[in-house]
Structure formats: C-alpha cells, structure tokens
Amino acid sequence: MNYDNLPTDDLKEFGIIGADNTFSKKLSNDDIQKFLKGESLVADNGKDRVVFQLKDENTRLEVNVFQRDRAISDILNEAEKGISYSSIEKKNSANDILGFEKKAFLYDEKLNQIVEFDLVKNSKELTQIIAERKNIEETNRYKNELQKLKDFLLDKMDNFPEIAKEISNDINIVSKTINTIDDATPNREQAQKQEKSDIQLGVNDPDRYQDANQEREEQQEQEQERKRGFRR
Structure with missing residues (x-):
C-alpha cells in the first residue's frame, strides 16, 4: 500500500502506524480500510475518547478529544445488566459549542456485544428497542434522560442564539421521541x-x-x- 500521501508523522505520534510504516497490530483490516476511506477511528481509555479521521484526501489527520462523565469500564459493566447512560463532551475545541452528546449503552443479544447509541442520531432505533422490552422502569428512565438532554439544549439555545437553528433541530428530535414514548407506553400512574x-x-x-x-x-x-x- 502506498503511504506517500498519509500524514505519517502524525499517525506515528498517536501509535496508529509504527516506525516501519505499517498499521498497528491492534487494528483489524476492516478498521484500516474504513479509516482510509474517511471513517473515524476511535480509541477509548478511562473517561477519555480520542477520535481520529483522515481529511483532505488523506493528507491531514484530524484529532478530536472527548471526555465522558465516567470511565468506559464502569459504563460497560452497567450495560451488561441493563441500559447505561453517559454524557460525552468535546474538550480540544472551545469554539465547538455543540460538542456535547448523550449516549446509551446496552447489550445486543443478536450481536452478542454491547452497542452504543446516540440519543439524538439513533433515536428511532433506540426507542424501538426500549419499547420492545416493555419495561416501565426502563422506559421512564429513558424519558428522564431525554428530558435532561432537552433542558440542556434549551439552555444552550438561550445562551448561544447564533446557533439556535442548529440546536433547535436536535430539540425537535428529542421532543418527538418523548411524545412517541408517551403515546406508546403507560406512565407509572x-x-x-x-x-x-x-x-x-x-x-x-x-x-x-x-x-x-x-x-x-x-x-x-x-x-x-x-x-x-x-x-x-
């Protein structure tokens, strides 16, 4: 494979490739091919998550650092018993106002692994899974997490009116999801x-x-x- 255009120095700095210009043995062939096609490469360690992505026709490495509210090991342990929720925030860019995401982790029996869902981007899939479980406690907890996310986004929109339109898109998605839950499941009362x-x-x-x-x-x-x- 030709590595002439790749930012090899940056890739070596983060251990993605070694001194011999070969990719790390920790990466599968599928991971490497997706990375070279522009998809993200993710590394989790404790509370930190680092996302690598090749830009400008694979000539530049973009690195984004995120921090979770708790360690990934704690999140995964909880997800083995039920649904685990966690927030993650972008740390290396003070200008990225929307660098905040709410995640849900749960065990997928079909895939035999723990799967991560974004409460905004994957709202339809996540809502369907939770609805199929028919667990009122679990459903109410999901709704509470959505409400907290909605309150957070509304606060952001008040403080940063210049990006209100972009934030309102996420708020609409969250609001529709809450309405879907209310229509599909009975509340505790x-x-x-x-x-x-x-x-x-x-x-x-x-x-x-x-x-x-x-x-x-x-x-x-x-x-x-x-x-x-x-x-x-």
Missing part, C-alpha cells in the same frame, strides 16, 4: 390505576359472590337439620 382496577375486578367478581352465598346457604340448611335432629 396509569399502570398503578390499571393494576388497582384489575384487583377490584377480581374482588367484585359476581361468580365469586354467588359461590360464597350458595356455600353459606348450604351451611345454614345443614345447621338447621342438625338442630332438628337434636330435638327428636
């Missing part, structure tokens, strides 16, 4: 009302009362017969 209604329906079952009354009448008749026998 509705679930409790339904549960109470089911219990009352069982208590007021007329067949149960008829059976009980019939049994009581039979017992009374037997008691009267027993008393007659004593009189004789």
Whole structure:
C-alpha cells in the first residue's frame, strides 16, 4: 500500500502506524480500510475518547478529544445488566459549542456485544428497542434522560442564539421521541390505576359472590337439620 500521501508523522505520534510504516497490530483490516476511506477511528481509555479521521484526501489527520462523565469500564459493566447512560463532551475545541452528546449503552443479544447509541442520531432505533422490552422502569428512565438532554439544549439555545437553528433541530428530535414514548407506553400512574382496577375486578367478581352465598346457604340448611335432629 502506498503511504506517500498519509500524514505519517502524525499517525506515528498517536501509535496508529509504527516506525516501519505499517498499521498497528491492534487494528483489524476492516478498521484500516474504513479509516482510509474517511471513517473515524476511535480509541477509548478511562473517561477519555480520542477520535481520529483522515481529511483532505488523506493528507491531514484530524484529532478530536472527548471526555465522558465516567470511565468506559464502569459504563460497560452497567450495560451488561441493563441500559447505561453517559454524557460525552468535546474538550480540544472551545469554539465547538455543540460538542456535547448523550449516549446509551446496552447489550445486543443478536450481536452478542454491547452497542452504543446516540440519543439524538439513533433515536428511532433506540426507542424501538426500549419499547420492545416493555419495561416501565426502563422506559421512564429513558424519558428522564431525554428530558435532561432537552433542558440542556434549551439552555444552550438561550445562551448561544447564533446557533439556535442548529440546536433547535436536535430539540425537535428529542421532543418527538418523548411524545412517541408517551403515546406508546403507560406512565407509572396509569399502570398503578390499571393494576388497582384489575384487583377490584377480581374482588367484585359476581361468580365469586354467588359461590360464597350458595356455600353459606348450604351451611345454614345443614345447621338447621342438625338442630332438628337434636330435638327428636
């Protein structure tokens, strides 16, 4: 492969290629091919995430540094038991106002691995997965995370009106997702009302009362017969 146009010095600095100009053994052939075609190469370490991408016909290496709210190991451990949420923020550019993302991590049984979803970019896929689980606690937690993200974006839009249009696009997506959840799933109060209604329906079952009354009448008749026998 011809590496003449690649920014080899930068690639060596970050350990993507070695001194012999070959790619790191940690990278699969698929990773390398995607990277050379312009896709991102991601490295996670603790709370830090570094994203590498080749630009300008593979002549320049763009490096973006992000920081999570907690270590990736903690996030993945939690995701093995349920859905794990985490925020990530861009750190190497003070001018990137929108360098904030909210992520969800969950175990995919079909792929047999933990998958990462963006609450804005992957909202449809994530909402469908959570809806299929039919877990009210999980759904309410998802809705709360979306509401927190919406509040954060609204605050950003107030503070940076020059990019209000771009932020409003994300807000619209989040708002639609919240509405979809409200339409598709009952909230806790509705679930409790339904549960109470089911219990009352069982208590007021007329067949149960008829059976009980019939049994009581039979017992009374037997008691009267027993008393007659004593009189004789």
